[in-house]
Amino acid sequence: MTDTLSAAAPVSSSTGKERLARRMERGAAFLGSEVAILGGAMSWVSERNLVAAISNAGGFGVIACGAMTVELLDREIAATKALTDRPFGVNLITMHPDLMALIDVCARHGVGHVVLAGGLPPKGSLEAIKAAGAKLICFAPTLALAKKLVRSGVDALVIEGMEAGGHIGPVSTSVLAQEMLPELADQVPVFVAGGIGRGEAIAGYLDMGAAGVQLGTRFVCATESIAHANFKKAFIRASARDAVASVQIDPRLPVIPVRALKNAGQELFTAKQREVAQSLDEGAVAMAEAQLQIEHYWAGALRRAVIDGDIEHGSVMAGQSVGMVTREEPVAAIIAEFMEEAAAALDRRRG
Structure with a gap:
């Protein structure tokens, strides 16, 4: 055998x-x-x-x-x-x-x-x-x-x-x-x-x-x-739990969540959503334009953090592997x- x-x-x-x-x-x-x-x-x-x-x-x-x-x-x-x-x-x-x-x-x-x-x-x-x-x-x-x-x-x-x-x-x-x-x-x-x-x-x-x-x-x-050096330092200091997802405050806004390090910039985004929602209420913008405004906000907020080094008021986008x-x-x-x-x-x- x-x-x-x-x-x-x-x-x-x-x-x-x-x-x-x-x-x-x-x-x-x-x-x-x-x-x-x-x-x-x-x-x-x-x-x-x-x-x-x-x-x-x-x-x-x-x-x-x-x-x-x-x-x-x-x-x-x-x-x-x-x-x-x-x-x-x-x-x-x-x-x-x-x-x-x-x-x-x-x-x-x-x-x-x-x-x-x-x-x-x-x-x-x-x-x-x-x-x-x-x-x-x-x-x-x-x-x-x-x-x-x-x-x-x-x-x-x-x-x-x-x-x-x-x-x-x-x-x-x-x-x-x-x-x-x-x-x-x-x-x-x-x-x-x-x-x-x-x-x-x-x-x-x-x-x-x-x-x-x-x-x-x-x-x-x-x-x-x-x-920016500030942006890199924020990454090196951060832990996985510091990278959190943004919150959608108005269901009419097709806001895709964004993961970034916790800072004052997240409060600014909440304010931006309220501003865009009000524009929708008033008929000042169409839905497509509202979404584009949100995207432009993120581009500007990210630039402030990445290029200018404003890691408090800009968007420090990071994945949870940042730790x-x-x-x-x-x-x-x-x-x-x-x-x-x-x-x-x-x-x-x-x-």
Whole structure:
């Protein structure tokens, strides 16, 4: 009789580093990067310097267009191309009034990947992006929406949990990953985001079928980040519980919660909501304009904190992984640390 132990398959002799490379291979090939780490698009932070640094370090940087004008985005892409010859992407907000013109700018510069955030792609936008030869990445807050996006031709998805900084949904990253990866991972590359502060988490999501991850909060304190010293110090001092979600005070306002560090700026946002709600009551603005006013508020409040260093009255957007940000260091060191931790985790599992 054959010994069942001797007949068993031999334990893999590959290293954690090799297994990590295999698990990231699909995502890295899709992005054209060395590692499947996508830079989260953070307004005022994810500009030419940080984006180029992430791409030069083997990741995939993404410009945060946010409320930029067409001319500003044109200059930002050109400036980023002057700092790196590696692939990078551009994140566009679906509600931007000049979305189609921004897509044209990306096409003229040969941007290979466009990320659409803020809702379903408006009519014609998906087709325009694909016609230019770019890959389209969209955020999918629910499984139903994710399936709809895949059917419409989206090339990859980001599933981002409520632990993330900035605009967030109501469901945690771990739940979204469990719900969505088994259904979607074999159809398109899926990148997991929100609350990722160590490489062990990256390894875990890769094991569940993710093609890679998107990281934002940790990169804020990169040496190459232009964020004000006050902004970076606030991150380094903060704990996970300091990053809290904003509150919606009027159900008529389609306010998407924003996660940021607790400060007086949150009271200012409450006042801004009351002001916009009153404008709605008086018929002074339409609903679409009301939403745009809220978005412009966030852009201004974030700029005050990131660029001017006003961390009390500005918006210090941060994910809950901020408690794991302990120092300022180069992007290359951050990515290397994530990769080492992920490889070590896979080594321990020997899977």
